[in-house]
Amino acid sequence: MLGTFKGLYGAWIDHPEREGKLLHGGKYRICRFLGMGSYGLTYLCHDVESGEEIAVKQARPSKGQLGRELLRREIEIMGQLEHPAIPGCLSSFVHNRRLYMVTEYVKGRTVEDLIFEKGAVFQESEALGFIRRLMEIVSFIHGKGIVHLDIRIPNVMLQGEQIRLIDFGLASRLSEPSRVEPGADEETRLRRTADVTSDLYAIGHFLLFMLYSAYEPDEPDTDSAAGWEEELSISAKTKQMIRKLLQIDQPYADAPAFMRELDDSLMIQDETAAPS
Numbered sequence: 159m160l161g162t163f164k165g166l167y168g169a170w171i172d173h174p175e176r177e178g179k180l181l182h183g184g185k186y187r188i189c190r191f192l193g194m195g196s197y198g199l200t201y202l203c204h205d206v207e208s209g210e211e212i213a214v215k216q217a218r219p220s221k222g223q224l225g226r227e228l229l230r231r232e233i234e235i236m237g238q239l240e241h242p243a244i245p246g247c248l249s250s251f252v253h254n255r256r257l258y259m260v261t262e263y264v265k266g267r268t269v270e271d272l273i274f275e276k277g278a279v280f281q282e283s284e285a286l287g288f289i290r291r292l293m294e295i296v297s298f299i300h301g302k303g304i305v306h307l308d309i310r311i312p313n314v315m316l317q318g319e320q321i322r323l324i325d326f327g328l329a330s331r332l333s334e335p336s337r338v339e340p341g342a343d344e345e346t347r348l349r350r351t352a353d354v355t356s357d358l359y360a361i362g363h364f365l366l367f368m369l370y371s372a373y374e375p376d377e378p379d380t381d382s383a384a385g386w387e388e389e390l391s392i393s394a395k396t397k398q399m400i401r402k403l404l405q406i407d408q409p410y411a412d413a414p415a416f417m418r419e420l421d422d423s424l425m426i427q428d429e430t431a432a433p434s
């Protein structure tokens with residue numbers, strides 16, 4: 159009974175603000191609710207004065223102090239990451255005792271939408287090329303002593319030809335003590351430990367999603383028990399890189415170690431593709 163009540167109360171207080179509502183003393187107008195994450199509610203807003211589109215994220219009221227704390231961290235971390243591929247954190251404000259973060263709005267599509275809604279297909283060389291560009295961003299973040307810890311296809315967007323990485327809600331400083339609970343499952347430990355190998359592990363899964371976009375089963379609609387290594391027709395080198403990213407084999411020590419191998423592999427692919 160208490161659980162049901164808590165659930166209903168949470169849904170009620172997390173209800174998104176209405177379109178047209180003015181925030182921050184009339185500075186921003188809500189255009190559209192973009193979505194609810196584990197800890198935040200995000201809106202597309204207009205800056206009333208400049209007419210510019212911006213994204214405004216609010217901590218989910220039902221998450222209380224933890225939600226506010228995580229948003230405060232996200233604001234701090236995003237403030238340290240000035241990079242064309244990362245939406246800039248423009249400001250933050252408190253409205254009706256609630257904390258909000260203002261960032262650039264990315265007008266594009268997530269890789270998740272591209273694959274599952276648009277039916278985009280990434281062949282091996284395209285997927286590797288995309289990952290190489292994404293790794294430039296990941297490597298920049300790591301260089302700042304930060305790990306993203308949530309690199310997934312809904313958090314990587316394509317704006318025109320440019321890749322943009324969003325959602326730093328779980329990002330962490332490399333020096334921070336781990337926030338993974340001692341009894342956490344293996345997958346959580348691999349993804350969320352504040353270490354560069356966690357982002358590389360996530361990149362391994364990201365690459366698999368891209369490669370599966372081109373996968374055509376021999377018999378459609380039958381669930382195969384085979385794993386990715388049997389199902390995907392990809393080079394032995396790509397398989398080897400994925401095994402290291404997923405920590406099946408000795409993992410890469412850092413992003414540059416993976417990028418060096420990736421560059422070699424892309425060069426070999428180019429040479430093989432070039433007409434003789």
Ligand SMILES: Nc1ncnc2c1ncn2[C@@H]1O[C@H](COP(=O)(O)OP(=O)(O)OP(=O)(O)O)[C@@H](O)[C@H]1O
Nearest residue numbers: 192193194195196198200213245262263264325327
């Ligand atoms: N700067 C941005 N520009 C464009 N869309 C954004 C931006 N930030 C977030 N979004 C979109 O807003 C929605 C909600 O994002 P949010 O980060 O709050 O949660 P989430 O990514 O859905 O979930 P979680 O935080 O649990 O991973 C998502 O659809 C996301 O693509």
